[in-house]
Amino acid sequence: MPKKIRLGILGGGGDSLIGVLHRVASFINDNYEITGAVFNPDHEQSLAFAREIDVPTDRIYKDFDTFVAEEMKLPAEERIQVVSVLTPNFLHFPMAHKLLENGFHVICEKPMTTTLEEAKQLQAAQEKSGSIFGLTHTYTGYPMTRQIRKMIEGGMLGNIQKVDAKYYQGWINDLIHDKEKRTTTWRLDPAKSGASCCNGDIGVHAFNMIEFTTGLRINDILCDMNSLYDDNPMDIDATTLVRFDGSKAKGVIRASQIATGEENNLSIAIYGDKGGIKWEQENPNFVYYFPESGPMQVYKPGHAYNSELSLNGTKLPPGHPEGIFDAMANIYLGVAKAVRGEAYDAGEFPTMTDGVRGMDFIEKSVASNQQGNIWVSLES
Numbered sequence: 001m002p003k004k005i006r007l008g009i010l011g012g013g014g015d016s017l018i019g020v021l022h023r024v025a026s027f028i029n030d031n032y033e034i035t036g037a038v039f040n041p042d043h044e045q046s047l048a049f050a051r052e053i054d055v056p057t058d059r060i061y062k063d064f065d066t067f068v069a070e071e072m073k074l075p076a077e078e079r080i081q082v083v084s085v086l087t088p089n090f091l092h093f094p095m096a097h098k099l100l101e102n103g104f105h106v107i108c109e110k111p112m113t114t115t116l117e118e119a120k121q122l123q124a125a126q127e128k129s130g131s132i133f134g135l136t137h138t139y140t141g142y143p144m145t146r147q148i149r150k151m152i153e154g155g156m157l158g159n160i161q162k163v164d165a166k167y168y169q170g171w172i173n174d175l176i177h178d179k180e181k182r183t184t185t186w187r188l189d190p191a192k193s194g195a196s197c198c199n200g201d202i203g204v205h206a207f208n209m210i211e212f213t214t215g216l217r218i219n220d221i222l223c224d225m226n227s228l229y230d231d232n233p234m235d236i237d238a239t240t241l242v243r244f245d246g247s248k249a250k251g252v253i254r255a256s257q258i259a260t261g262e263e264n265n266l267s268i269a270i271y272g273d274k275g276g277i278k279w280e281q282e283n284p285n286f287v288y289y290f291p292e293s294g295p296m297q298v299y300k301p302g303h304a305y306n307s308e309l310s311l312n313g314t315k316l317p318p319g320h321p322e323g324i325f326d327a328m329a330n331i332y333l334g335v336a337k338a339v340r341g342e343a344y345d346a347g348e349f350p351t352m353t354d355g356v357r358g359m360d361f362i363e364k365s366v367a368s369n370q371q372g373n374i375w376v377s378l379e380s
């Protein structure tokens with residue numbers, strides 16, 4: 001067993017949504033050891049949280065700049081190797097950029113930055129550094145979304161004709177109708193979130209899932225957003241028509257945070273001239289395949305009929321459900337292989353390229369909506 005990779009964490013404190021997913025994921029395949037962190041902008045809270053989860057406090061730094069400065073004083077064999085950036089969106093770029101400049105490998109939450117321009121600068125910094133960069137589009141880590149990618153790559157759907165990706169949530173309904181309550185989430189503050197709330201937070205997952213599974217690249221989009229109130233500057237619902245590079249297929253990304261009662265309803269349906277396929281995040285262990293001539297088939301994780309990429313993402317025999325923690329763990333596993341210089345499949349973790357394309361999608365969807373719901377081209 002190779003030595004564990006020294007992992008740093010920025011954000012993801014006890015008060016956060018996503019921190020626990022990354023901590024558990026980093027632990028699952030025995031590859032990482034949490035070595036240092038700034039879990040929270042308040043140092044006392046960071047220290048208290050480290051004690052609570054039994055992480056040594058000697059490398060819990062008071063802020064991000066101190067984290068980098070102190071780690072850089074250590075010899076390379078002691079220094080943190082990979083840093084996970086789990087803060088609100090506006091901190092992703094300054095943190096990831098400085099980390100790459102200083103030679104750290106980075107795992108970054110989505111959306112990668114708050115603008116396309118920042119995304120391009122980050123890409124340049126990574127190219128210069130040669131560091132590994134993983135972007136946590138978590139749902140690409142599920143064994144069955146990986147299986148869809150390989151089934152389509154293997155021609156089981158034929159030529160793609162129609163793609164329908166949906167990401168419906170209802171949680172913002174609780175906040176959106178009360179101006180005071182809206183201030184309780186950074187996601188509705190453009191300075192912290194970026195120009196889009198709905199497409200920035202969840203539409204971008206659906207965008208990435210389409211490109212991850214189909215292997216097609218979305219070229220042109222037309223977006224219609226809803227903010228419900230004139231004094232709310234952020235979209236909380238967005239419908240985006242998409243067209244692809246080198247394909248006659250057309251598609252739609254339906255995203256909403258005001259779909260009352262919906263929880264985390266990400267789903268994708270892809271139809272080709274030889275067959276169709278469907279998957280839902282809330283039931284992630286089932287892929288429904290509809291061959292053009294023949295009965296529906298249900299694929300499940302862990303069976304030998306699945307692709308190597310899918311099987312690499314399961315740890316137990318069939319019948320043991322794979323969940324969101326396993327999906328994130330698979331992304332951490334892919335990054336660990338890359339950091340160690342081991343061979344890995346391109347589907348094992350989303351990269352800088354996905355991040356740049358995601359920011360292009362977000363920015364252009366806002367532009368399309370602002371300009372009267374017109375078709376705009378992605379540039380990346």
Ligand SMILES: NC(=O)c1ccc[n+]([C@@H]2O[C@H](COP(=O)([O-])OP(=O)(O)OC[C@H]3O[C@@H](n4cnc5c(N)ncnc54)[C@H](O)[C@@H]3O)[C@@H](O)[C@H]2O)c1
Nearest residue numbers: 011012013016017018039040041086087089109110136138
């Ligand atoms: N991959 C996914 O499916 C997924 C799901 C949820 C959230 N996210 C992304 O994860 C990121 C965090 O989202 P969240 O919901 O956990 O947010 P959150 O507001 O719940 O948590 C943010 C954390 O960052 C900490 N923080 C803030 N400023 C900091 C600073 N200067 N230094 C160190 N820590 C700081 C906060 O104390 C908190 O612990 C966002 O970019 C979000 O888009 C991704």
